[in-house]
Amino acid sequence: MRSMSQAIVPVTAKEVVAAFVETLTKRHNPEAWRLYCADTFVHHFNLPNVPPTRDGVEALSRSILTAFPDVQVNIDLLLHDGDWVVERARAVGTHTGEFMGVPPSGKRLSWLETHMYRVENGLIIEHIPEIRLEMLLAHIVGENHYFRQPTVSALSHGIALAMTGAAHAYRPMPDNALPDDNARMERNRIVVNRYIEEFKNQQRFLVFPQLFGADFRHHFEFPALNNRMVSFVSVGQNFLSAFPDVHVEVTHLLADGAYIVERNRVRATHRGTFAGIKATGRTVTWAETHIYRLKDGKIVENWPLVNFERIIAQIC
Secondary structure, three states: OOOOOOOOOOOOOOHHHHHHHHHHHHHOOHHHHHHHEEEEEOOOOOOOOOOOOOOHHHHHHHHHHHOOOEEEEEEEEEEOOEEEEEEEEEEEEEEOOEEOOOOOOEEEEEEEEEEEEEEOOOOOEEEEEEHHHHHHHHHOOOOOOOOOOOOOOHHHHHHHHHHHHHHHHHHOOOHHOOOOOOHHHHHHHHHHHHHHHHHHOOOOHHHHHHHEEEEEEOOOOOOOOOOHHHHHHHHHHHHHOOOOOEEEEEEEEEEEOOEEEEEEEEEOOOOOOOOOOOOOOEEOOOOEEEEEEEEOEEEEEEEEOOOOHHHHHHHH
16 A cells, blocks of 8 residues: 555555545545555546556546535445445536536536446556546536436326336335345345346346345436336337347446456447437447445345446447
């Protein structure tokens, strides 16, 4: 660990990341990348002119802090599984400096972030971020018209109500009946794996009552309907009508207590209208990060982070 008089001395992977986040986001010190990351560190921002190195991401952090000097980052979750640590946070800042070539707008903006860090020998060696910088840019320049509530059909409404009723009837063994935390986390992995494979890849809507609680809530970034299940089903139907052959490949599935983190790669063909853009027939790929909270063998909350802007860029 590199020395710094004010630095926290971490022990576990979670403590390493907590110390790093404190230094970077609370103290606004981009040198956190040097203090807490290995020389061989790599990141996966996949942005033009940002090398996948420690120097590259430090320069990116400096540019963000210059553009949003009053930025405040509030961590919602900090999860840990093996050598991986996952951070979920919301940032708020005022755009008073140039950002990605756009001059200061004075706008007060808020955005979500998810970060996955791999820690080895007390240092961060890999970083997988999901920050919708393109969405942030769209908000600055006022081109976020596609970012709206999904269309709700009578079918979506009927499916959601039927699923909620069936979910009440299907009751797996409660968590406290399982022998220990490891058994609960293993069951949670199985439930999320079923959701990915049977719903996302096979589009079997009838598995919903077995996998989702009747009081399920999602946390998409657009305004939700009063009935969260109706909103969730509508998103799924809208998306599948545009990308009917969507296929998800899971790259990471991490467990910590009641939470499961899914990181994936997605491939699909644009065969229907999406965000006002008619079918192009193009094959598109993107990555997603999802955090699920489970209770008594069912998914009761979902925090998704999907970079819709990168999908749109491929079909425009």
